[in-house]
Amino acid sequence: MNAREMAGLLDLAAPPKWGTARVLAAARNVEDLRRAFLRRVPRAVADFVDGGAEDEVTLRRNREAFARVVLTPRQFQGVAATDLRTELFGCPSSLPVALAPCGAIRVVHAEGELAVARAAAAAGVIYTVPSMGSTTLEEIARAVPPGTPQWFQLYLWRDRGLTRDLVVRAREAGYRAMVVTLDTPVSGARERDIANGMNIPPKLTRAAALDAARHPGWWWRFIQSAPPSFANVTDRTPSAADTTTMQYVAEQFDPGITWDDLSTVLDAWDGPVIAKGVLCAADAVRAVDAGATGIIVSNHGGRQLDRAPATFDVLASVLEAVGDRAEVLLDSGVRRGGDVAAAVALGARGCLVGRPYLYGLGAGGEAGVARMLELLSGELARTLTLMGVATPGELDASFLGAVAEHQL
Ligand SMILES: Cc1cc2nc3c(=O)[nH]c(=O)nc-3n(C[C@H](O)[C@H](O)[C@H](O)COP(=O)(O)O)c2cc1C
Ligand SMILES: CC(C)CC(=O)C(=O)O
Numbered sequence: 001m002n003a004r005e006m007a008g009l010l011d012l013a014a015p016p017k018w019g020t021a022r023v024l025a026a027a028r029n030v031e032d033l034r035r036a037f038l039r040r041v042p043r044a045v046a047d048f049v050d051g052g053a054e055d056e057v058t059l060r061r062n063r064e065a066f067a068r069v070v071l072t073p074r075q076f077q078g079v080a081a082t083d084l085r086t087e088l089f090g091c092p093s094s095l096p097v098a099l100a101p102c103g104a105i106r107v108v109h110a111e112g113e114l115a116v117a118r119a120a121a122a123a124g125v126i127y128t129v130p131s132m133g134s135t136t137l138e139e140i141a142r143a144v145p146p147g148t149p150q151w152f153q154l155y156l157w158r159d160r161g162l163t164r165d166l167v168v169r170a171r172e173a174g175y176r177a178m179v180v181t182l183d184t185p186v187s188g189a190r191e192r193d194i195a196n197g198m199n200i201p202p203k204l205t206r207a208a209a210l211d212a213a214r215h216p217g218w219w220w221r222f223i224q225s226a227p228p229s230f231a232n233v234t235d236r237t238p239s240a241a242d243t244t245t246m247q248y249v250a251e252q253f254d255p256g257i258t259w260d261d262l263s264t265v266l267d268a269w270d271g272p273v274i275a276k277g278v279l280c281a282a283d284a285v286r287a288v289d290a291g292a293t294g295i296i297v298s299n300h301g302g303r304q305l306d307r308a309p310a311t312f313d314v315l316a317s318v319l320e321a322v323g324d325r326a327e328v329l330l331d332s333g334v335r336r337g338g339d340v341a342a343a344v345a346l347g348a349r350g351c352l353v354g355r356p357y358l359y360g361l362g363a364g365g366e367a368g369v370a371r372m373l374e375l376l377s378g379e380l381a382r383t384l385t386l387m388g389v390a391t392p393g394e395l396d397a398s399f400l401g402a403v404a405e406h407q408l
Pocket of ligand 1: 100153
Protein backbone atom coordinates (compact mmCIF):
# COMPACT_ATOMS: atom_id res chain seq x y z
CA MET A 1 0.00 0.00 0.00
CA ASN A 2 1.47 3.37 -0.97
CA ALA A 3 1.20 6.62 1.00
CA ARG A 4 -1.76 7.89 -0.99
CA GLU A 5 -3.74 4.66 -0.44
CA MET A 6 -2.89 4.78 3.29
CA ALA A 7 -4.17 8.36 3.46
CA GLY A 8 -7.39 7.11 1.83
CA LEU A 9 -7.96 4.54 4.59
CA LEU A 10 -7.15 7.00 7.38
CA ASP A 11 -9.70 9.39 5.95
CA LEU A 12 -12.41 6.82 6.74
CA ALA A 13 -12.08 7.83 10.37
CA ALA A 14 -12.56 11.51 9.56
CA PRO A 15 -15.78 13.22 10.73
CA PRO A 16 -18.60 13.35 8.13
CA LYS A 17 -18.33 16.15 5.61
CA TRP A 18 -20.80 19.02 5.72
CA GLY A 19 -23.83 18.85 3.48
CA THR A 20 -23.45 20.37 0.02
CA ALA A 21 -25.81 23.29 0.63
CA ARG A 22 -23.90 24.33 3.75
CA VAL A 23 -20.54 23.96 2.05
CA LEU A 24 -21.66 26.15 -0.84
CA ALA A 25 -23.26 28.75 1.39
CA ALA A 26 -20.13 28.90 3.56
CA ALA A 27 -17.81 29.46 0.56
CA ARG A 28 -16.57 33.04 0.69
CA ASN A 29 -14.75 32.96 -2.65
CA VAL A 30 -13.55 30.75 -5.51
CA GLU A 31 -10.65 29.46 -3.41
CA ASP A 32 -13.12 28.12 -0.82
CA LEU A 33 -14.99 26.32 -3.61
CA ARG A 34 -11.66 24.92 -4.76
CA ARG A 35 -11.02 23.47 -1.30
CA ALA A 36 -14.46 21.85 -1.26
CA PHE A 37 -13.86 20.48 -4.78
CA LEU A 38 -10.50 19.00 -3.72
CA ARG A 39 -12.22 17.20 -0.82
CA ARG A 40 -14.98 15.78 -3.02
CA VAL A 41 -13.29 14.45 -6.17
CA PRO A 42 -10.66 11.71 -6.58
CA ARG A 43 -7.08 12.90 -6.69
CA ALA A 44 -6.64 12.13 -10.42
CA VAL A 45 -9.68 14.28 -11.26
CA ALA A 46 -8.46 17.12 -9.02
CA ASP A 47 -5.08 17.02 -10.75
CA PHE A 48 -6.67 16.90 -14.22
CA VAL A 49 -8.51 20.14 -13.46
CA ASP A 50 -5.99 21.97 -11.32
CA GLY A 51 -2.81 20.96 -13.11
CA GLY A 52 -0.84 22.82 -15.75
CA ALA A 53 1.88 21.93 -18.23
CA GLU A 54 5.38 20.82 -17.19
CA ASP A 55 6.71 22.95 -14.29
CA GLU A 56 3.46 24.96 -14.12
CA VAL A 57 5.36 28.24 -14.45
CA THR A 58 2.62 29.79 -16.59
CA LEU A 59 -0.09 28.47 -14.29
CA ARG A 60 1.47 30.42 -11.39
CA ARG A 61 2.38 33.40 -13.57
CA ASN A 62 -1.29 34.02 -14.42
CA ARG A 63 -2.10 34.62 -10.74
CA GLU A 64 1.09 36.57 -10.08
CA ALA A 65 0.24 39.03 -12.86
CA PHE A 66 -3.18 39.74 -11.31
CA ALA A 67 -1.60 40.07 -7.86
CA ARG A 68 0.59 42.91 -9.19
CA VAL A 69 -2.42 44.90 -10.43
CA VAL A 70 -3.07 48.18 -8.60
CA LEU A 71 -6.66 49.45 -8.61
CA THR A 72 -6.97 53.13 -7.73
CA PRO A 73 -10.43 54.15 -6.44
CA ARG A 74 -12.33 57.43 -6.86
CA GLN A 75 -14.11 58.28 -3.61
CA PHE A 76 -17.57 59.73 -2.88
CA GLN A 77 -18.97 59.00 -6.36
CA GLY A 78 -22.50 58.28 -5.10
CA VAL A 79 -22.66 54.72 -6.46
CA ALA A 80 -25.96 53.66 -4.90
CA ALA A 81 -26.33 50.64 -7.21
CA THR A 82 -24.23 48.82 -9.77
CA ASP A 83 -25.28 47.39 -13.12
CA LEU A 84 -22.98 44.65 -14.41
CA ARG A 85 -24.91 43.86 -17.59
CA THR A 86 -23.09 43.90 -20.90
CA GLU A 87 -23.12 42.42 -24.40
CA LEU A 88 -20.51 39.96 -25.65
CA PHE A 89 -20.47 39.39 -29.42
CA GLY A 90 -24.05 40.55 -29.66
CA CYS A 91 -25.22 38.25 -26.85
CA PRO A 92 -26.63 39.75 -23.64
CA SER A 93 -24.72 38.79 -20.51
CA SER A 94 -25.55 39.62 -16.90
CA LEU A 95 -21.88 40.31 -16.22
CA PRO A 96 -18.68 40.73 -18.24
CA VAL A 97 -17.79 37.08 -17.65
CA ALA A 98 -18.41 33.96 -19.74
CA LEU A 99 -17.66 30.29 -19.04
CA ALA A 100 -14.61 28.96 -20.92
CA PRO A 101 -14.79 25.66 -22.83
CA CYS A 102 -13.58 22.75 -20.69
CA GLY A 103 -13.64 19.25 -22.20
CA ALA A 104 -14.66 15.94 -20.65
CA ILE A 105 -16.12 17.41 -17.48
CA ARG A 106 -18.43 14.54 -16.62
CA VAL A 107 -15.30 13.28 -14.84
CA VAL A 108 -15.72 16.21 -12.44
CA HIS A 109 -19.41 15.55 -11.79
CA ALA A 110 -21.70 13.07 -13.55
CA GLU A 111 -24.09 15.88 -14.61
CA GLY A 112 -21.14 17.60 -16.31
CA GLU A 113 -21.93 20.00 -19.14
CA LEU A 114 -25.70 19.86 -18.56
CA ALA A 115 -25.31 21.18 -15.01
CA VAL A 116 -22.99 23.93 -16.25
CA ALA A 117 -25.32 24.91 -19.10
CA ARG A 118 -28.33 25.16 -16.76
CA ALA A 119 -26.50 27.21 -14.13
CA ALA A 120 -25.10 29.56 -16.77
CA ALA A 121 -28.51 30.04 -18.41
CA ALA A 122 -30.17 30.73 -15.06
CA ALA A 123 -27.50 33.34 -14.24
CA GLY A 124 -27.70 34.96 -17.69
CA VAL A 125 -24.08 34.07 -18.45
CA ILE A 126 -22.77 32.57 -21.70
CA TYR A 127 -21.41 29.03 -21.69
CA THR A 128 -18.81 28.07 -24.30
CA VAL A 129 -19.58 24.43 -25.07
CA PRO A 130 -16.46 22.36 -25.81
CA SER A 131 -16.05 20.21 -28.92
CA MET A 132 -14.41 17.63 -26.64
CA GLY A 133 -17.40 17.63 -24.32
CA SER A 134 -18.63 14.52 -22.56
CA THR A 135 -22.22 15.40 -23.59
CA THR A 136 -23.25 16.05 -27.20
CA LEU A 137 -23.54 19.64 -28.37
CA GLU A 138 -27.21 19.00 -29.28
CA GLU A 139 -28.11 17.74 -25.78
CA ILE A 140 -26.44 20.77 -24.21
CA ALA A 141 -28.32 23.14 -26.52
CA ARG A 142 -31.60 21.43 -25.58
CA ALA A 143 -30.87 21.69 -21.84
CA VAL A 144 -31.46 25.44 -21.73
CA PRO A 145 -34.57 27.56 -22.45
CA PRO A 146 -35.00 28.38 -26.17
CA GLY A 147 -33.16 31.56 -27.13
CA THR A 148 -30.45 31.20 -24.46
CA PRO A 149 -27.20 32.29 -26.15
CA GLN A 150 -24.42 29.70 -26.10
CA TRP A 151 -21.11 29.61 -27.95
CA PHE A 152 -19.34 26.55 -29.37
CA GLN A 153 -15.62 25.84 -29.14
CA LEU A 154 -13.89 24.12 -32.00
CA TYR A 155 -10.59 22.36 -32.41
CA LEU A 156 -9.37 22.20 -36.00
CA TRP A 157 -8.90 18.43 -36.00
CA ARG A 158 -6.56 16.57 -38.30
CA ASP A 159 -9.74 15.18 -39.87
CA ARG A 160 -11.10 18.33 -41.56
CA GLY A 161 -14.31 16.49 -42.51
CA LEU A 162 -15.04 15.85 -38.84
CA THR A 163 -14.23 19.49 -38.06
CA ARG A 164 -16.61 20.73 -40.73
CA ASP A 165 -19.35 18.35 -39.49
CA LEU A 166 -19.03 19.88 -36.03
CA VAL A 167 -19.37 23.40 -37.45
CA VAL A 168 -22.52 22.41 -39.32
CA ARG A 169 -23.96 20.64 -36.27
CA ALA A 170 -23.23 23.69 -34.08
CA ARG A 171 -24.92 25.98 -36.61
CA GLU A 172 -27.99 23.75 -36.79
CA ALA A 173 -28.20 23.53 -32.99
CA GLY A 174 -28.33 27.35 -32.78
CA TYR A 175 -24.93 28.24 -31.31
CA ARG A 176 -24.28 31.97 -31.60
CA ALA A 177 -20.49 32.23 -31.90
CA MET A 178 -17.64 29.89 -32.87
CA VAL A 179 -14.60 29.94 -30.60
CA VAL A 180 -11.64 28.44 -32.45
CA THR A 181 -8.82 27.26 -30.20
CA LEU A 182 -5.39 28.06 -31.66
CA ASP A 183 -2.98 26.92 -28.97
CA THR A 184 -3.26 23.15 -29.27
CA PRO A 185 -1.20 21.87 -32.23
CA VAL A 186 -0.28 19.12 -29.76
CA SER A 187 -1.44 18.58 -26.21
CA GLY A 188 0.67 20.24 -23.48
CA ALA A 189 2.51 17.87 -21.14
CA ARG A 190 0.35 17.75 -18.02
CA GLU A 191 2.74 15.75 -15.92
CA ARG A 192 0.27 15.27 -13.07
CA ASP A 193 -2.02 13.42 -15.50
CA ILE A 194 0.87 11.28 -16.73
CA ALA A 195 1.79 10.36 -13.12
CA ASN A 196 -1.84 9.49 -12.33
CA GLY A 197 -2.39 7.51 -15.56
CA MET A 198 -5.38 9.80 -16.17
CA ASN A 199 -7.72 8.64 -18.90
CA ILE A 200 -11.26 9.36 -20.08
CA PRO A 201 -13.11 7.45 -18.70
CA PRO A 202 -10.87 6.88 -15.64
CA LYS A 203 -9.68 3.30 -15.17
CA LEU A 204 -11.07 1.28 -12.26
CA THR A 205 -7.88 0.25 -10.47
CA ARG A 206 -7.20 -0.96 -6.89
CA ALA A 207 -6.28 2.60 -5.90
CA ALA A 208 -9.58 3.78 -7.40
CA ALA A 209 -11.50 1.25 -5.31
CA LEU A 210 -9.81 2.53 -2.15
CA ASP A 211 -10.57 6.08 -3.22
CA ALA A 212 -14.28 5.24 -3.27
CA ALA A 213 -14.29 5.30 0.53
CA ARG A 214 -13.00 8.86 0.54
CA HIS A 215 -15.25 10.27 -2.16
CA PRO A 216 -18.45 8.16 -1.99
CA GLY A 217 -20.66 10.83 -3.59
CA TRP A 218 -18.46 11.09 -6.67
CA TRP A 219 -18.17 7.31 -7.05
CA TRP A 220 -21.89 6.75 -6.49
CA ARG A 221 -22.73 9.15 -9.33
CA PHE A 222 -19.93 7.70 -11.49
CA ILE A 223 -21.14 4.09 -11.34
CA GLN A 224 -24.76 5.10 -11.88
CA SER A 225 -24.14 7.03 -15.10
CA ALA A 226 -22.65 6.16 -18.48
CA PRO A 227 -18.84 6.51 -18.38
CA PRO A 228 -17.69 9.91 -19.66
CA SER A 229 -16.37 9.89 -23.22
CA PHE A 230 -15.90 12.47 -25.96
CA ALA A 231 -19.58 12.46 -26.86
CA ASN A 232 -19.42 14.50 -30.08
CA VAL A 233 -17.05 12.03 -31.69
CA THR A 234 -17.97 8.72 -29.99
CA ASP A 235 -18.70 6.98 -33.24
CA ARG A 236 -15.10 7.66 -34.27
CA THR A 237 -13.52 6.74 -30.93
CA PRO A 238 -11.64 3.44 -31.33
CA SER A 239 -12.69 0.52 -29.21
CA ALA A 240 -9.27 -1.17 -29.50
CA ALA A 241 -8.00 -1.81 -25.98
CA ASP A 242 -4.49 -0.70 -26.89
CA THR A 243 -5.49 2.90 -27.66
CA THR A 244 -6.81 5.00 -24.78
CA THR A 245 -9.38 7.67 -25.50
CA MET A 246 -6.87 10.33 -24.44
CA GLN A 247 -4.33 8.98 -26.93
CA TYR A 248 -6.91 8.91 -29.68
CA VAL A 249 -7.88 12.51 -29.03
CA ALA A 250 -4.24 13.60 -28.82
CA GLU A 251 -3.72 12.05 -32.26
CA GLN A 252 -6.48 14.22 -33.72
CA PHE A 253 -4.57 17.43 -32.97
CA ASP A 254 -2.71 18.65 -36.02
CA PRO A 255 0.73 20.22 -35.61
CA GLY A 256 0.71 21.09 -39.33
CA ILE A 257 -2.14 23.56 -38.94
CA THR A 258 -1.83 27.09 -40.45
CA TRP A 259 -3.94 30.27 -40.55
CA ASP A 260 -5.29 29.16 -43.94
CA ASP A 261 -7.03 26.27 -42.19
CA LEU A 262 -9.38 28.73 -40.51
CA SER A 263 -11.26 28.76 -43.81
CA THR A 264 -12.57 25.28 -42.85
CA VAL A 265 -14.68 27.11 -40.30
CA LEU A 266 -15.37 30.35 -42.08
CA ASP A 267 -16.84 28.61 -45.16
CA ALA A 268 -19.51 26.90 -43.08
CA TRP A 269 -20.18 29.55 -40.43
CA ASP A 270 -21.88 32.96 -40.71
CA GLY A 271 -21.65 34.20 -37.12
CA PRO A 272 -18.80 35.63 -35.09
CA VAL A 273 -15.51 33.69 -35.08
CA ILE A 274 -13.45 34.18 -31.94
CA ALA A 275 -9.77 33.17 -31.96
CA LYS A 276 -8.80 31.69 -28.56
CA GLY A 277 -5.18 31.41 -27.52
CA VAL A 278 -3.70 34.67 -28.80
CA LEU A 279 -0.68 35.82 -26.76
CA CYS A 280 0.96 38.53 -28.87
CA ALA A 281 0.07 41.51 -31.05
CA ALA A 282 1.26 39.84 -34.28
CA ASP A 283 -1.07 36.86 -33.83
CA ALA A 284 -3.97 39.12 -32.91
CA VAL A 285 -3.54 40.96 -36.22
CA ARG A 286 -3.14 37.66 -38.10
CA ALA A 287 -6.34 36.29 -36.56
CA VAL A 288 -8.33 39.40 -37.51
CA ASP A 289 -6.85 39.37 -41.04
CA ALA A 290 -7.90 35.71 -41.31
CA GLY A 291 -11.51 36.61 -40.52
CA ALA A 292 -11.85 36.51 -36.73
CA THR A 293 -14.08 39.18 -35.23
CA GLY A 294 -13.02 38.36 -31.70
CA ILE A 295 -9.91 37.46 -29.76
CA ILE A 296 -9.51 35.58 -26.50
CA VAL A 297 -6.15 36.34 -24.95
CA SER A 298 -5.51 32.95 -23.35
CA ASN A 299 -2.71 30.56 -22.45
CA HIS A 300 -5.23 27.74 -21.90
CA GLY A 301 -4.98 28.22 -18.15
CA GLY A 302 -1.26 27.33 -18.21
CA ARG A 303 -2.01 23.88 -19.68
CA GLN A 304 -0.26 24.21 -23.05
CA LEU A 305 3.09 26.01 -23.53
CA ASP A 306 4.79 26.31 -20.16
CA ARG A 307 6.64 29.65 -19.79
CA ALA A 308 4.08 31.35 -22.01
CA PRO A 309 3.31 34.85 -20.72
CA ALA A 310 0.60 35.66 -18.22
CA THR A 311 -2.44 36.83 -20.17
CA PHE A 312 -2.82 40.08 -18.22
CA ASP A 313 0.76 41.00 -19.12
CA VAL A 314 0.10 40.84 -22.88
CA LEU A 315 -3.44 42.22 -22.92
CA ALA A 316 -2.48 45.85 -23.54
CA SER A 317 -0.33 45.02 -26.58
CA VAL A 318 -3.11 42.87 -28.12
CA LEU A 319 -5.69 45.61 -27.56
CA GLU A 320 -3.46 48.18 -29.16
CA ALA A 321 -2.78 45.94 -32.17
CA VAL A 322 -6.43 45.20 -33.00
CA GLY A 323 -7.93 48.59 -32.10
CA ASP A 324 -11.63 48.49 -32.89
CA ARG A 325 -11.31 45.65 -35.45
CA ALA A 326 -12.17 42.99 -32.85
CA GLU A 327 -13.69 42.55 -29.41
CA VAL A 328 -11.08 41.23 -26.97
CA LEU A 329 -11.71 38.91 -24.03
CA LEU A 330 -9.19 37.38 -21.63
CA ASP A 331 -8.95 34.14 -19.67
CA SER A 332 -6.41 32.18 -17.59
CA GLY A 333 -6.12 32.81 -13.87
CA VAL A 334 -9.26 34.91 -13.35
CA ARG A 335 -10.45 34.12 -9.81
CA ARG A 336 -11.78 37.39 -8.38
CA GLY A 337 -14.13 40.19 -9.35
CA GLY A 338 -11.10 42.47 -9.04
CA ASP A 339 -9.32 40.49 -11.79
CA VAL A 340 -12.27 41.10 -14.10
CA ALA A 341 -12.30 44.80 -13.19
CA ALA A 342 -8.57 45.05 -13.98
CA ALA A 343 -8.94 43.39 -17.41
CA VAL A 344 -11.94 45.56 -18.28
CA ALA A 345 -10.15 48.72 -17.09
CA LEU A 346 -7.31 47.91 -19.46
CA GLY A 347 -9.79 47.58 -22.35
CA ALA A 348 -10.98 43.97 -22.49
CA ARG A 349 -14.68 43.51 -23.11
CA GLY A 350 -14.77 40.83 -20.41
CA CYS A 351 -13.19 37.61 -19.12
CA LEU A 352 -13.80 33.89 -19.23
CA VAL A 353 -13.31 31.53 -16.32
CA GLY A 354 -12.48 27.82 -16.58
CA ARG A 355 -11.43 26.17 -13.33
CA PRO A 356 -13.62 28.36 -11.09
CA TYR A 357 -16.81 26.77 -12.46
CA LEU A 358 -15.24 23.30 -12.39
CA TYR A 359 -14.51 23.84 -8.68
CA GLY A 360 -18.17 24.77 -8.20
CA LEU A 361 -19.28 21.76 -10.26
CA GLY A 362 -17.14 19.30 -8.29
CA ALA A 363 -18.15 20.86 -4.97
CA GLY A 364 -21.90 20.87 -5.62
CA GLY A 365 -23.02 20.18 -9.20
CA GLU A 366 -25.29 22.78 -10.79
CA ALA A 367 -25.78 24.61 -7.47
CA GLY A 368 -21.99 24.84 -7.15
CA VAL A 369 -21.63 26.48 -10.57
CA ALA A 370 -24.44 28.88 -9.63
CA ARG A 371 -22.66 29.70 -6.36
CA MET A 372 -19.40 30.44 -8.19
CA LEU A 373 -21.19 32.90 -10.47
CA GLU A 374 -22.94 34.49 -7.49
CA LEU A 375 -19.62 34.94 -5.68
CA LEU A 376 -17.84 36.39 -8.72
CA SER A 377 -20.68 38.75 -9.54
CA GLY A 378 -20.92 39.90 -5.89
CA GLU A 379 -17.20 40.56 -5.82
CA LEU A 380 -17.30 42.50 -9.07
CA ALA A 381 -20.23 44.63 -7.85
CA ARG A 382 -18.43 45.38 -4.58
CA THR A 383 -15.17 46.16 -6.39
CA LEU A 384 -16.92 48.61 -8.74
CA THR A 385 -18.63 50.32 -5.80
CA LEU A 386 -15.32 50.63 -3.96
CA MET A 387 -13.71 52.01 -7.11
CA GLY A 388 -16.49 54.58 -7.47
CA VAL A 389 -18.18 53.40 -10.69
CA ALA A 390 -21.63 51.96 -11.30
CA THR A 391 -20.89 49.97 -14.48
CA PRO A 392 -17.89 48.11 -15.93
CA GLY A 393 -18.07 50.42 -18.97
CA GLU A 394 -16.94 53.37 -16.84
CA LEU A 395 -13.60 51.73 -16.07
CA ASP A 396 -10.52 52.76 -18.01
CA ALA A 397 -6.76 52.58 -17.64
CA SER A 398 -6.74 55.65 -15.38
CA PHE A 399 -8.04 53.35 -12.61
CA LEU A 400 -4.92 51.20 -12.87
CA GLY A 401 -1.92 52.37 -10.90
CA ALA A 402 1.68 51.28 -11.29
CA VAL A 403 3.49 49.17 -8.69
CA ALA A 404 6.74 50.76 -7.55
CA GLU A 405 9.71 48.82 -8.89
CA HIS A 406 11.07 48.00 -5.42
CA GLN A 407 7.78 46.34 -4.44
CA LEU A 408 7.92 43.69 -7.17
C1 LIG B 1 -10.20 20.61 -17.28
C2 LIG B 1 -10.01 21.62 -18.37
C3 LIG B 1 -10.36 21.27 -19.68
C4 LIG B 1 -10.19 22.20 -20.70
N1 LIG B 1 -10.59 21.86 -21.96
C5 LIG B 1 -10.51 22.76 -22.95
C6 LIG B 1 -11.00 22.46 -24.25
O1 LIG B 1 -11.53 21.37 -24.48
N2 LIG B 1 -10.88 23.42 -25.20
C7 LIG B 1 -10.30 24.65 -24.96
O2 LIG B 1 -10.20 25.48 -25.86
N3 LIG B 1 -9.84 24.95 -23.74
C8 LIG B 1 -9.93 24.05 -22.73
N4 LIG B 1 -9.49 24.38 -21.48
C9 LIG B 1 -8.95 25.74 -21.25
C10 LIG B 1 -10.08 26.71 -20.86
O3 LIG B 1 -10.94 26.96 -21.93
C11 LIG B 1 -9.53 28.07 -20.40
O4 LIG B 1 -8.70 28.62 -21.39
C12 LIG B 1 -8.76 27.98 -19.08
O5 LIG B 1 -9.34 27.04 -18.22
C13 LIG B 1 -8.73 29.35 -18.44
O6 LIG B 1 -7.97 29.36 -17.29
P1 LIG B 1 -8.56 29.19 -15.81
O7 LIG B 1 -8.89 27.74 -15.66
O8 LIG B 1 -7.40 29.59 -14.97
O9 LIG B 1 -9.76 30.08 -15.69
C14 LIG B 1 -9.64 23.48 -20.44
C15 LIG B 1 -9.30 23.82 -19.13
C16 LIG B 1 -9.48 22.90 -18.10
C17 LIG B 1 -9.11 23.32 -16.70
C1 LIG C 1 -10.62 17.00 -22.88
C2 LIG C 1 -9.31 17.44 -22.37
C3 LIG C 1 -8.19 16.59 -22.89
C4 LIG C 1 -9.13 18.90 -22.66
C5 LIG C 1 -8.09 19.54 -21.83
O1 LIG C 1 -7.64 19.08 -20.81
C6 LIG C 1 -7.59 20.83 -22.24
O2 LIG C 1 -7.87 21.26 -23.36
O3 LIG C 1 -6.88 21.47 -21.45
